[in-house]
Amino acid sequence: MWAPIHFFSFLVVTGIALYLAFKAVHVRYTYIRLGKPASIPRNTKERLKAFSAEVFGQKKLLKDRKSGWMHVIVFYGFIILQFGAVDLIYKGLSGKPLPIPGYDMFSLMQEITVLLVLLAAGYAGYRRYIEKVKRLKKGWKPSIVLLFIFSLMLSILFTLALERAVLQHGFSWYAPVSSSISLLFEGGSPQTAYVLYYTFWWIHLVILLSFAIYVPQSKHFHIITAPLNIWLKKSEPAGKLKTLDLEDENAESFGVSSIEEFTQKQMLDFYACVECGRCTNVCPASNTGKSLSPMHMIVKLRDHLTEKGQLLTSKSPWVPSFVFGTEGSHSFQPPDHSESFPEHAVTNIAPTMQRQKLGWTMTDKKIEDVQLIGDVMSEEEVWECTTCRNCEDQCPVGNEHVDKIIDLRRQLVLMQGSIPSGGQRALQNIERQGNPWGFSKKDRFQWKEEAEDVHVPTVKENPGFEVLYFVGSMGSYDNRNNKVTRSLVQLLNKANVNFAVLGEEEKNSGDTARRLGNEFLFQELCKENIEIFKKYNVKKIVTACPHTYNTLKNEYPEFGLEADVYHHTELLEQLVKEEKLVPVREVQERITYHDSCYLGRYNQVYEQPRNILRAIPGVELVEMERTRENGMCCGAGGGMMWMEETAGKRVNVARVEQAMAVSPTLISSACPYCLTMMSDGAKLKNVDEQVKTKDIAEILAAAVL
Secondary structure (H helix, E strand, O other): OHHHHHHHHHHHHHHHHHHHHHHHHHHHHHHHOOOEOOOOOOOHHHHHHHHHHHHHOOOOHHHOHHHHHHHHHHHHHHHHHHHHHHHHHHHHHHOOOOOOOOHHHHHHHHHHHHHHHHHHHHHHHHHHHOOOOOOOOOOHHHHHHHHHHHHHHHHHHHHHHHHHHHHOOOOOOOOHHHHHHHHHHOOOOHHHHHHHHHHHHHHHHHHHHHHHHHHHHOHHHHHHHHHHHHHHOOOOOOOOOOOOOOOOOOOOOOOOOOHHHOEHHHHHHHHHOOOOOHHHHHOHHHHOOOOOOHHHHHHHHHHHHHHHHHHHHOOOOOOOHHHHOOOOEEEEOOOOOOOOOOOOOOOOOHHHHHHHHHHEEEEOOOHHHOOHHHHHEOHHHHOOOOOOOHHHHHOOOOOOOHHHHHHHHHHHHHHHOOOOHHHHHHHHHHHHHOOOOOOOHHHOOHHHHHHOOOOOOEOOOOOOOOEEEOOHHHHHHOHHHHHHHHHHHHHHHHOOOOEEEOHHHOOOOOHHHHHOOOHHHHHHHHHHHHHHHHHOOOOEEEEOOHHHHHHHHHHHHHHOOOOEEEEHHHHHHHHHHOOOOOOOOOOOEEEEEOOOOOOOOOOOOOHHHHHHHHOOOOEEEEOOOOOHHHOOOOOOOOOHHHOOOOOOOOHHHHHHHHHHOOOOOEEEEOOHHHHHHHHHHHHHOOOOOOOEEEEHHHHHHHHHO
16 A cells, blocks of 8 residues: 555645745746836847846856855756656656766765755855854844755665665665765664655655745745846946936836836846845945845845735735744834944944844834835935945846836936935036036136146137037046046047037036936936037047946937047047057056956946056056956945945945955046045055055156156
8 A cells, every 4th residue: 555655745745845835936926927027138139148147157147256156066967957856856756866867966966066066055055154244144044945955865865775775775876975974873773774765765855845935935035037137237338327207297206116116137136146245245335334234135125025925915925824924014223333444443243234124124114104205215225335236246146126216316306306415406507507515607618728738629710520528527526537528638639630619518427316216307408419519420439438428328229329428538548559659658556457347347338448557568467366257335325426425334435445455556447436435545545645546647748648
C-alpha cells in the first residue's frame, strides 16, 4: 500500500502548495492592476539585449563584485539544481533516475553546485551579520531565506546519501559529498536507511514547496517580478520625465496623492525590490544623514500598496493568512531620537537606516485613513531627493525611483501648493522674471557689457549663425559662472565657430520648474522657447549647463523641438580633435574631475571632458573613488540648488572631502551648479586657498589663449 499512498500524498501536498503559491502571486497581480495602465515598450531587439545583460549577465549586480559573484552562484546554482530537484522527485516516485545521458557527470555537477550554493549562502550570512554591511537589513526576515537555502541544500545531500545507502553503493568520485555522508549509515539496517531516505525526500519536497509559497509574500518575489520589471523598464532617455496632459478636462488632480494613482509599471517596481540597499548606499541624501532612503521608499510604498490593495479588492495577500497575516496598517512616524551623523565621517548611511527602521511601524490607524504623502512618505523625504539617479543606476532589478518622487512633488506643488520656501521663491522668480533669483529680464545679457573685448553676436546681428549658444540663467546672472561664459565665448571665437546668442530674448529652460514639480510652468517655458528657436531657424544648440542640455535634448523634442543639442564639453572636445583649438600653454595642476549627474548618468558624457583635460600639457588627471557612473551628486540637482539642507551634513561638503582625498590642486567640473556647490564646499571646509575650482572651459581657455 505504500506506493499508492506515497504518490497520492505527493499529488495532494504538491497541488495544495502550488495553489497557495499561485494565489499569493495572483493577489499581488490584482493589486498591481489597481494602478493606471502603463504603455508596453515595443523595441524588442534593443530590450532583449539589455534584458540578457542584466538578467543572465547579472551586469548590475556585478557593480559590487563581492555580493555580485555571490548572487551569480546562487542564481545559476538554483537553475542547475531545478533539474536535480526533478530528478530527485522522479526517483522518489518511480524508484529510478531520469534517463539523462552522462548521468554520472550530471550527479557530479549537482553536488558541486550544492557546495557552491552553500558557500555563497554562508558568505551572504557573513556579509550581513559578521561584516555588518550597512546597507543590508538585519533581523529575522532576511534570515529566513538563508535558512531555506541551507536546509534545502542539506536535504538534497542527505536524500542522495541515503539513496546510496539503500542501494548499497560505495564511495564514488561522481558523488563525492553524498557518498561520503552515506558512509555514516554503513552497517545499519536497510529498513532504517529506507525509512530515512523517504523522510529526507519528503523534507526536501516540503522545503521546496514552502519556499515556493513564501517567495511571493516576501522580498524574494523579485525572482518572478525582477525579470519582468527589467524587460518593461523605460526605453526613453533617462533624462525624460513623463509629461502631464494639463488640458485633460477629466483629470481630477495632477501628480500622485494615493497609491492607486501610480502606474502599473511603478507598482511592479515595488514588488521587484529585493531590499539589497544598493540604492541607499549611493544616495547623497542617505549618505549625509537625511531621512530619504530610496530602498525604504520603495519598501514603504510596497507595504502600503499591499495593505490598500487588501482593502480595495477584499483579497488577503497572505496565504495561509493565519501564518503570515497581520492586522493594522503601517505608517512612517519619524522617531524622536535617532542616531546623529558621525562628526568625522565623510559619508555614512547608518543614521538614515536607523531612522527608517524605527519610523516605519505598524499602527492601529485604518488603512483608508493613511495618507500617501504624510503617513507613508513624509514631505521632508520628498524634497530631499537631488534626482541624481545613482539609485537607479545601481538597482539590479531595474527600479525607477526619480519618477515617483517627481509625481509626489507634482501633487504637492500643483494641487496642495506645498513646497519649501527656497523652492517656492525660485519658482515665483522664474515665472515673473525668467530666472530663479528674480533679477530683471533686461539684465540677462548684462554679462556682455563686462566682456567688451569679446565678440558675442546676437541672433539678430548674425542671422546666418550655425550654432546657438544657449547661455542659461546661471551663465547669464551668476557672477562666478559669468567667467565660464566668457571663456567659452573666447574659445568659440578662437575656433571660428559661427555662433550667436539670444541675448535678452533668452528664457529659462524650465528644468528647475519641472524637477520641483511645477509642470505647468515648465510646459509654458518650453513652448515659448521652441517658438523662439523656430523664429530664428535654430538647428544646432550648445549649452554649458547639463540640466539645460538634458531638458533641451531629451524633453523638448516631445513638444516640437527639431535641433541637435550639445554640451559644451562635447563641442570643445571635437574642436580640440580637429585642432581648431590647440592647447599650447602648460597648466601645471593636479586635477580631479567631478562628474555632473545630468551630464554623466543621464546622458553618458564621461570621456569628453576628460579627453579635453588629457590634451592639456602639464595636467595630471586623478580620479576620485566615486567617479563616472558612481560619481556622487554635488547636492544641487532636482531643484536643491535653491533650497537649504536642514538635516545631517551638507552634500557638497561630503563631495569636496571625497575630492580632497586624492590631493588635487584643482577640482574641475562641467556644470554651473556643480561649480557653485564645489566652490562653496571648499570654502566651508576652509580649503579654498589650497584647491581651486574651475569649469573645463576655463581650464582649456588658459591653455589655448
